Amino acid sequence: xxxxxxxxxxxxxxxxxxxxxxxxxxxxxxxxxxxxxxxxxxxxxxxxxxxxxxxxxxxxxxxxxxxxxxxxxxxxxxxxxxxxxxxxxxxxxxxxxxxxxxxxxxxxxxxxxxxxxxxxxxxxxxxxxxxxxxxxxxxxxxxxxxxxxxxxxxxxxxxxxxxxxxxxxxxxxxxxxxxxxxxxxxxx
Numbered sequence: 441x442x443x444x445x446x447x448x449x450x451x452x453x454x455x456x457x458x459x460x461x462x463x464x465x466x467x468x469x470x471x472x473x474x475x476x477x478x479x480x481x482x483x484x485x486x487x488x489x490x491x492x493x494x495x496x497x498x499x500x501x502x503x504x505x506x507x508x509x510x511x512x513x514x515x516x517x518x519x520x521x522x523x524x525x526x527x528x529x530x531x532x533x534x535x536x537x538x539x540x541x542x543x544x545x546x547x548x549x550x551x552x553x554x555x556x557x558x559x560x561x562x563x564x565x566x567x568x569x570x571x572x573x574x575x576x577x578x579x580x581x582x583x584x585x586x587x588x589x590x591x592x593x594x595x596x597x598x599x600x601x602x603x604x605x606x607x608x609x610x611x612x613x614x615x616x617x618x619x620x621x622x623x624x625x626x627x628x
Contacts, residue, residue: 459471459472467487467494467496467497467524467526468524469482469485469497469499469522469524470482472501473501473520473522473576475518475520475576475578475580475586476518476578476580476581476583478503478518478580478581479503480501480502480503480518480519480520481501481502481503481505482499482500482501483499483500483501483502483505483506483512483624483625483626484499484500484622484623484624484625484626484627484628485497485498485499485500485623485624486498486617486619486620486621486622486623486624486628487526487617487619487620487623488616488617488620489617489619490529493527493529494526494527495525495526495527495529495530496523496524496525496526496527496530497523497524497526498521498522498523498524498610498620498623498624499521499522499524499624500512500519500520500521500610500611500624500625501519501520501521501522502517502519503517503518503519505626506625507625507626507627508625509611509612509621509625512607512611512625513604513607513608513611513612514604516581516582516600517581518578518579518580518581519578519579519607520576520577520578520579521576521577521607521610521624522574522575522576522577523574523575523576523577524572524573524574525569525570525571525572525573525574525575526571526572527571528570528571530569530571531568531569532565532566532567532568532569535565535569536562536565538616539558539561539562539565539609540558540562542609542610542616543558543605543606543609545609545612545614546605546606546608546609546612546614547605547608551605553601554601554602554605557597557598557599557602560595560597561585561587561597561602561606563595564587564589564594564595567589573589573590574589574590574591575587575588575589576588576591577606579600579603579606579607583596583598584596584597584598584599584600584602584603585597585602585603585606610624611624611625
């Protein structure tokens with residue numbers, strides 16, 4: 441009887457374990473996520489570093505894996521980017537500045553069509569950011585980008601053009617971090 445009970449406990453424990461991957465020494469990202477009833481798989485992951493300090497781990501989640509950033513950016517399908525903050529150096533103020541700078545680079549300085557939505561998006565970083573915070577930036581086909589912090593929905597920004605510019609921050613020609621881009625594309 442004891443053996444059967446232990447076997448049942450072990451089976452239950454195994455079925456509740458979600459497959460995950462360690463990124464660097466501090467971040468853990470799941471292999472799969474579901475948003476808007478769409479199952480997404482980890483395409484790749486990497487670290488955003490500055491001066492040998494790990495700032496955050498980023499993971500790209502797609503329905504079908506791809507190594508081509510242009511195909512990913514142009515795709516009108518549900519996808520997400522997960523950011524796992526692993527350093528206290530990432531603050532609310534620094535995140536807002538980095539996002540604004542990222543949009544500026546992604547649009548070659550032509551943010552006029554997105555300015556109102558960028559302003560609304562940066563409000564999602566209105567509360568303090570601390571180590572171990574997790575942000576999910578989810579493009580939902582036909583809806584827009586939903587942002588989550590620690591699984592709490594922060595809001596929605598409409599427009600596929602907004603998704604394109606947002607994802608280009610990490611996947612564009614001038615990404616926030618080239619090693620992180622390569623990691624997200626599964627090239628490392």
